[in-house]
Amino acid sequence: MITEKMRAAAKELLEKGEVETVIGWEKGTFWYNSTPAFISKPEQADRLVFDEFCANNLAKYLLDYRNADGKIAVFVKGCDARAVNRLLQDNQVKREKVYLIGIPCPGMKEAPKTGAAQDTASLPLLAKCQSCATPNPVIYDQLLGDPVPAREVPNRFAGVEALEAKGADEKYERWGKLFSECIRCYACRNVCPACNCRECAFDANGLNWLGKQNNLQENQMFNITRAMHVAGRCIECGECERVCPMGLPLMDINRKIIKDLNELFGSYDAGLNLEDRPPLGHYKLDDPEKFM
Amino acid sequence: MKTIAKSKVSALLDEIAKEFNLLVPTSGDGASKFAPYTPGSQASFDGRTLLPPKDVFFPQTEKMYKFTTDGMAGSLETVLEAPKHQMLFGVRPCDVKSIHELDHVFLTKGFVDEFYQSKRDRTFLVSIGCNGPAEPTCFCQSMGVNPQEADAVDVHLFDLGSEYGAAGKSENGEAFLQKYASFFNEADVQLPAVAEFALNPNVEGITEKLQQMFDHPLWEEVSKKCLGCGACTYLCPTCHCFDISGRVAGNQGFNFRCWDSCMFSEYTRMAGGHNPRPSKKERVRNRFLHKLQYFPERYGDLLCTGCGRCLSKCPVNIDITNIIKQIREVELA
Numbered sequence: 001m002i003t004e005k006m007r008a009a010a011k012e013l014l015e016k017g018e019v020e021t022v023i024g025w026e027k028g029t030f031w032y033n034s035t036p037a038f039i040s041k042p043e044q045a046d047r048l049v050f051d052e053f054c055a056n057n058l059a060k061y062l063l064d065y066r067n068a069d070g071k072i073a074v075f076v077k078g079c080d081a082r083a084v085n086r087l088l089q090d091n092q093v094k095r096e097k098v099y100l101i102g103i104p105c106p107g108m109k110e111a112p113k114t115g116a117a118q119d120t121a122s123l124p125l126l127a128k129c130q131s132c133a134t135p136n137p138v139i140y141d142q143l144l145g146d147p148v149p150a151r152e153v154p155n156r157f158a159g160v161e162a163l164e165a166k167g168a169d170e171k172y173e174r175w176g177k178l179f180s181e182c183i184r185c186y187a188c189r190n191v192c193p194a195c196n197c198r199e200c201a202f203d204a205n206g207l208n209w210l211g212k213q214n215n216l217q218e219n220q221m222f223n224i225t226r227a228m229h230v231a232g233r234c235i236e237c238g239e240c241e242r243v244c245p246m247g248l249p250l251m252d253i254n255r256k257i258i259k260d261l262n263e264l265f266g267s268y269d270a271g272l273n274l275e276d277r278p279p280l281g282h283y284k285l286d287d288p289e290k291f292m
Numbered sequence: 293m294k295t296i297a298k299s300k301v302s303a304l305l306d307e308i309a310k311e312f313n314l315l316v317p318t319s320g321d322g323a324s325k326f327a328p329y330t331p332g333s334q335a336s337f338d339g340r341t342l343l344p345p346k347d348v349f350f351p352q353t354e355k356m357y358k359f360t361t362d363g364m365a366g367s368l369e370t371v372l373e374a375p376k377h378q379m380l381f382g383v384r385p386c387d388v389k390s391i392h393e394l395d396h397v398f399l400t401k402g403f404v405d406e407f408y409q410s411k412r413d414r415t416f417l418v419s420i421g422c423n424g425p426a427e428p429t430c431f432c433q434s435m436g437v438n439p440q441e442a443d444a445v446d447v448h449l450f451d452l453g454s455e456y457g458a459a460g461k462s463e464n465g466e467a468f469l470q471k472y473a474s475f476f477n478e479a480d481v482q483l484p485a486v487a488e489f490a491l492n493p494n495v496e497g498i499t500e501k502l503q504q505m506f507d508h509p510l511w512e513e514v515s516k517k518c519l520g521c522g523a524c525t526y527l528c529p530t531c532h533c534f535d536i537s538g539r540v541a542g543n544q545g546f547n548f549r550c551w552d553s554c555m556f557s558e559y560t561r562m563a564g565g566h567n568p569r570p571s572k573k574e575r576v577r578n579r580f581l582h583k584l585q586y587f588p589e590r591y592g593d594l595l596c597t598g599c600g601r602c603l604s605k606c607p608v609n610i611d612i613t614n615i616i617k618q619i620r621e622v623e624l625a
Contacts, residue, residue: 029429030428034609036608038516060519177322184522185521190519212353212535212552247322
């Protein structure tokens with residue numbers, strides 16, 4: 001079982017003093033909550049678990065350890081591993097400062113509506129996992145368990161294409177309504193492994209890039225800027241949409257941008273490897289320049 | 293007790309809407325919240341709303357003053373939008389308690405906030421009781437709330453299954469029940485037993501204990517997974533921190549206040565750049581100390597109603613009931 005292997009791996013790394021902290025998951029409030037865990041002593045390793053509710057992308061926490069003295073071990077699913085690649089490409093973390101323990105991911109499940117005990121097999125996959133084409137970690141030092149077959153993803157842009165087919169007024173009305181719901185808690189930004197600015201423009205309130213009023217104008221400014229700022233760097237882990245308390249379909253926006261980038265600069269999936277640079281992160285002589 | 297069949301409530305609401313600006317729980321498009329009722333529309337009385345009713349009294353953004361300048365002259369005007377007589381219908385006992393906490397903040401200790409008061413005074417409250425946890429994350433009972441009955445309202449409705457039992461809780465409430473008597477029957481009723489809550493944090497003595505725990509390593513531990521977003525504070529029915537900011541265009545402008553969150557990195561940042569709460573440890577600690585120590589010290593009440601919204605929507609499952617448990621388990625030297 002993966003959970004036992006996790007605990008053993010964490011215990012060994014901590015006992016040998018190879019890492020100072022291991023970031024994994026542990027059980028939370030209810031049986032359907034698994035939550036990030038930070039283990040720094042071998043005897044705490046038995047808190048670790050891997051089950052169908054380990055949806056949190058742990059790569060984001062590496063930013064908290066940018067200046068740590070020792071090495072940090074982190075468990076990575078397919079999406080988490082792509083996030084690590086992105087952070088490495090952005091020079092946010094150094095490869096020699098992280099130890100990656102890969103876990104092939106069967107896909108994470110939704111929490112049951114009522115909280116009543118039931119068979120996890122009967123719970124639907126999280127939306128973010130239904131369109132995942134990289135369940136296996138793409139970078140790791142150690143892999144626990146056997147790779148899982150990649151899921152058949154028919155066309156992850158189908159939703160975007162349906163939206164593109166609508167008229168401009170209809171689209172404006174739809175997004176206006178959705179952005180009006182935004183409470184600007186910034187959970188989407190804070191959970192995002194592509195959001196790694198030392199200080200976010202929206203927190204630099206002296207500059208007033210974004211006013212603090214909650215209204216459509218400011219909410220649009222926030223949501224569109226957030227999406228454009230992660231353009232080419234979004235690894236499609238879907239965490240933003242999963243954590244949005246208001247249930248806004250944020251991945252529709254991210255996917256629209258990915259689709260546009262693919263059409264402009266050729267097909268690109270962020271974080272699949274360390275070699276391919278993000279389309280907006282470098283310059284090529286044959287880049288399209290129709291807009292100039 | 294006066295009773296009304298649940299199937300007759302929408303007819304009652306249609307009638308009330310002629311007199312009041314009526315706000316009811318809705319779960320149509322987007323998140324469930326209190327929204328204006330229009331005759332024929334559907335109110336949703338299942339469980340509690342995701343968004344608490346606090347914005348009815350304390351909007352997320354609210355204009356306060358507008359001003360103009362003209363050379364050395366100028367004008368300043370308070371923007372006080374007097375709302376119509378309004379009714380909040382279907383508030384759960386946890387949220388009734390949150391309104392009581394907000395009253396402490398905005399109406400007592402020698403200062404009355406006129407923006408809050410103008411809305412609060414014109415709002416008629418109708419609560420609906422719960423016969424158990426509305427959501428798995430509910431723990432109102434542990435916070436001293438009676439889930440079946442709220443008192444600080446005008447009318448309370450007991451949930452009796454297929455009907456509600458109505459009790460007038462104020463003079464206005466009694467008058468209301470008289471006026472709409474044709475919708476109600478008189479019947480002997482028995483309240484169902486309260487179903488068991490899964491979460492039962494024990495808060496006995498917690499304020500006194502926390503007074504000795506400001507520098508305890510627990511805060512470092514429980515804050516590690518916090519992402520620093522404001523979902524918990526913005527969904528909280530009692531969190532009430534705000535910031536005042538303004539917009540100026542040419543020779544006129546306005547000041548507004550808007551919700552702020554102690555979880556945000558810039559919340560305590562000073563003009564010179566110094567931040568006395570530089571990391572999430574200090575911010576998370578402040579949030580829990582405010583709820584469980586500072587507020588009780590000042591007002592004698594916990595700043596938590598056990599509604600469970602923060603717990604159900606936290607992206608990383610930071611659980612106030614678990615933190616209360618850990619605080620209890622700490623052994624002080």
